[in-house]
Amino acid sequence: MSSVSACRRRNSKRRRDAPDHALLPSSKQPLMSHAGADAGESSSSDSGSASGGDGASATAAAAAASSPPASPRELHFFVRATDSRTIAMHAGCDDTVGAVLDHLRACGYGRDLRLLYAGRQLAPEATLADIRLPPDSTLHLAARLRSTQHPHAWQLAAHIAATAAGAEADAASVPAAAFSLDELVKEFILSAHRANLGLSRHHDRGSAEDERAAAAGDHAAEHIDIFLQAGAALALVRLYVSKSPFRFYAERAIKCFVATEPTSLPMDVLVITAPVLLEFCRLLSLAAGKKESLYRSCRRTLASVLSTRPRLPPSMNSPTGLIEQVLPFARETMDVVLDGLRSLTMVVSSIDLDEFSNFFKVMCQQARHWISGEGPMPRNLYNRESEHGDTWISRFYNMAMDMLGKLDDCLKTFEMDLSLSSESIGVTEGQNIWAARSHILIMLTELDFISAIYEDVGHSLKLLLLSHRRPLNALVRCSKRNERLHWLVKHKNILCFEARRNLVFMMLPEGKDDFGELHEMLIDRSHLLDESFNYIAQAKHNELRGGLFMEFKNEEATGPGVLREWFCLVCQALFSPKQVLFSPCPEDKRRFYLNETSAVDPLHLKYFTFAGRIIGLALMHKVQVGVVLDRTLFLHLAGRSIKLEDISVADPVKYASCKRILEMDAAEIDNLYLTFSRGAHELGAERVIDLCPGGQDISVNIWNREHYIDLLIKNTFVDSISVQLNHFTQGFTDILVNSERRKEFFECLDLEDLDHLLGGSNDTINVQDWKSHTQYNGYKEKDKQITLFWKAVDRMSIEQKRQLLFFWTSVKYLPSEGFCGLSSKLYIYKTSDSLDRLPSSQTCFYRLCLPPYTSMKMMESKLQKIAEEHVSSSFGTW
Structure with missing residues (x-):
């Protein structure tokens, strides 16, 4: 059989639509063929059978059995392919069917083929002489039969190929x-x-x-x-x-x-x-x-x-099989992103970032599966001396270390930029630049995932963050919502308050500006707490996460200012000792812990859920309500245990007693006749609570006193109020975007951080700071009325200043940054109202509408009037 090749030739005696393929016998001439589309005929061959498309039938088959070939050396016939093309071919009588198939495979008609004639499959080893084809016969080309339940899929895939x-x-x-x-x-x-x-x-x-889904796949x-x-x-x-x-x-x-x-x-x-x-x-x-x-x-x-x-x-x-195949592509995407970050523009497309994150997500998941979730793999599996040095284990590790090195360069460049200008200028220099720089955090996030696989990566990542505190804090402060940044909670000691605050706000809902998504409330001031309870406690938590729209009955005012006032008034009522839900700390009346006697109110558990939701909503809406939580309550929310030092503010008497016990000698403790029990008041009755089984029969001595104090604190601040704590915790958790993030939320904060977020600043209001953040409309800064106004404000008591600020803005407690932490400047508008009228306000826009009072006496009188609590909590014109 000669070698296979193809050339074009034309024969007027042959069918005009059928190009030539010539198979020459063993005369050293090559097998030749040519193919073309046959629009007038369609293939009827499939993976199982075929019939003659040119009219070849049983008659032609019979003729084949009795008629000799047209020439003793050369045959001419047609092959109908699966793509509807008709192929004209020449071949020698001693050429085999297999040779024809080999030639068709070489011409690109597929790998697994068979030839059919008159409805039967031709054996590859048979010669064309054995088949005894009549002149100009048509054979059909089909995909080889396979042991599969998808023959149509095989035929279609072969047809595509x-x-x-x-x-x-x-x-x-x-x-x-x-x-x-x-x-x-x-x-x-x-x-x-x-x-x-x-x-x-x-x-x-x-x-x-x-099972259905798995089988269907x-x-x-x-x-x-x-x-x-x-x-x-x-x-x-x-x-x-x-x-x-x-x-x-x-x-x-x-x-x-x-x-x-x-x-x-x-x-x-x-x-x-x-x-x-x-x-x-x-x-x-x-x-x-x-x-x-x-x-x-x-x-x-x-x-x-x-x-x-x-x-x-x-x-x-398998993890190894997948990582080996994916790793080269992951390396490519990593280099693309890092090259972009190291460029002058620091431009990286979001598409490239997503691709990078997806590849690394897969690789980290598979690598963790490979190590069976048992923590970082031993160094001897990936260090230079390891026998695994040329495997994916080592290559993936080297990729991570390369990434660390290049991110170090990026952060150094960023730090130099911050040094060339003040941070305040750097933060506002352009959202596009900051968006590009924030991509560094995404890369650092991927490294944190990899650190769970390689201990060295985790150690190097921590050193990198420590050496670049300033740019890291700038990035976190200005980063937009991204749930994947929660890993930074582990490094909260490196972060400043503003960075930690931004992280926890990412765990709270954003709310909606569209009124159709807001939870609407219409509250009667005279039934403030009861109606607020009905609106909040009965709502589904998803409804509250969309935001609140607040309106008081018989009042026209609406908007953020009304909502801020409502939060402050509700918290003031909810945390009042009259409600018996919370108790103020003796030395800090703004700080509260749970009251173990709250069971006197049959609805107390539902009210604790309500209280937890109110606290979460106040944080979500960034309202400082002037109420702060005691350390014991904060630690419970954070899932941490409570120690002796933690109760010093909530119960200074018990704290002092416990400290004294720890300082006593053995005889002094014995003379106290203490047992592992404590007394408690419940519904007006005194009862004894065992701190452990049989506690009333176990005496406290110098050897077990520390254990006694631990049990006493746990029973007083956890066990005795566990049901109330759980309801309060659940209410707060209802507001979080992801309920599983509650512990991370509080782990990211210190108690002082939460005080700033929830209670605001309790410092004396700085009037000079107030003035510098106030602008005027109708007045000028040096006008007589403005001069009189600030003198009158300066003479007010701290509480009067708070009430005036509350009347003006619905903000009673400023953010920790002072007036610069507010969402906008404050404004004083000149009005043409009668001098007998009191000032009015538009709290949503921080506007105070001030008539042109002519004397200091008149100015002080009017301002002191609106600084009275019952006046400052009502609204003027809108």
């Missing part, structure tokens, strides 16, 4: 199907989807949902495997990188697997496309280059699909 190969090999006679390669691929994808649907319908109704995964085995992916890439004018159709076909939007692929197919995408990435990176846009699109989609926990083939189903 053959069509793409034909378009690449012969642009002059490109098959018609090449113009619709993308439609063929879409049909293949839909066939996989339909196979899943068919399998789901055949499942027993009693089977579990997860099997058929789609098998289709994807068929697509690869049939060589469809390879053929499409070869056509795309060829010089064929039809490469565009290959690009469209490949893009069928690129998910540009969530609905572009059926979800059951999308989650199992990773093997195809991986194959496209490999082939395109080698043949087209890493800068090719189609390659980058495939790589980006691969990262997205892998991050959704897809169903993977065996080659990718």
Whole structure:
């Protein structure tokens, strides 16, 4: 048999639509063929049978048995391919069917082929003389039968591969199907989807949902495997990188697997496309280059699909197998992002960042699975002397250390920028620049994930953060909401208050500006607490997370100022000792802890849930209500234990007694006749509570006194009020975006931080600071009325100043930064009202409407009047 090649030739005696393929016998002349589209005929061959498309029938078969070939040396016949092309061929009588198939495979018609004539499959070892074909007979080319339940998938995948190969090999006679390669691929994808649907319908109704989902994914995964085995992916890439004018159709076909939007692929197919995408990435990176846009699109989609926990083939189903294949692409995306961050503009696209994060998410998940979640792997697995030095373990570690080094350079550059200008200027110099710099935090976040795998990475990351405190704090202060930054809670001692505050605000809902999303309330001032309780305690927590819209009955005022006032008034009523829910600390009346005698109110548990929600909502709306929590309550919310030093403010008497016991000698303790029990008041009666089983029979001595004090504190500040604490905690947790973040919320803060956020500043109001943050409309700073106004304010008591500020802004306690911490400047507007009228305010806009009082006596009189509590809590004009 001669070697296989192809050339074009024309024979007027042959069918005009059938190009030539010549198979010459062993006379050293090559097998020759030529193919073209036959629009007038359609193939009836499939994976199981075929019939003669040119009219060959049983008659032709009988003739074949009795008629000799047209020439003792040469035969001419036609082959009808699966893509509807008719191929004219020449062959020698002693050529085998296998030789014909080899030639067709070489011409790009597929790898697994068979020839059929008159409805029967021809044996590859049979010669053409044995078959005894009549002149101009037609054979049918079909995909080889396979032991699979998806024959149509095999046929379609082979058709795609053959069509793409034909378009690449012969642009002059490109098959018609090449113009619709993308439609063929879409049909293949839909066939996989339909196979899943068919399998789901055949499942027993009693089977579990997860079993149905898993089984339904099997058929789609098998289709994807068929697509690869049939060589469809390879053929499409070869056509795309060829010089064929039809490469565009290959690009469209490949893009069928690129998910540009969530609905572009059926979800059951999308989650199992990773093997195809991986194959496209490999082939395109080698043949087209890493800068090719189609390659980058495939790589980006691969990262997205892998991050959704897809169903993977065996080659990718083990951590080692998946990481080995993904690691080169992850390295590419890391370099792209780092190069952008190290550039002068620090520009990194959000698309590149997402791709980077998706790849590293997958790699970290698989690596943690590989180490079985037992903590960082031993250093001897990835250090330079390790025998694993050339494995993914070492390469992934080296990537992380390279990332640390380049981020160190980025932070150094950023620190130099901060040094060249004040931080206040740097923070406001441009949102685009800050958005770019904030990408450094995303990279640091990925390193934190990797630190759970490599102990050295965690240690190096901490040193990096410590050496760059200033730029780190600037980044966290100005970063926008990002739940993935919660890992910084571990490094809260490196962060300043403003940075920690921004982190905890990320755990609270943002609320909605659209009134349709707000929880609306109409409150009667005379029933403030009861009606507020009904609106808040009865609401679903999702309704509250959208924000609040507040209005008092028979009052026109609405907006943020009204809401701020409502928060302050509700907290003032809720934490009043008259409600018996909370007790003020003896030495700090603004600080409260839970009252263990609250059970006198039958609704006390629901009110504790209400109180927890109010505190959470006040933090969410950034309202300083003037109420702060005692350390014992703060520690419980943070999930921490309470020690002796923690009760000094809530119960100074008990604290002093316990300290004295710790200082006594053995005889003094024995003379106290203490037991492991304590007395308590409950509904007017005195009762004894054991601190441990049989506590009344166990004496306190010098050896067990510390244990006694621990149990006493736990029983008093936790056990005796555990039900109330749980309801208060649940109410607060209802407001958080993620209830599992409650401990992180309080771990990120010190008690003093929470005091600033919730209670505001309790310092004396600085009138000079007040003046510097006030602007005028209708007045000028040196006008007589303005001069008189500030003199009158300066003479007020601290409480009068607070009431005046509250009347003006609905802010009674300033943020910790003072007036600069407010959302805007304050304004004094000149009015034409009669001098007999009191000033009015528009609290939403921080506006005080001041008539032009003519004397100091008049100014002081009017301001002191509105500084009275019952006046400062009512609104003027809107």
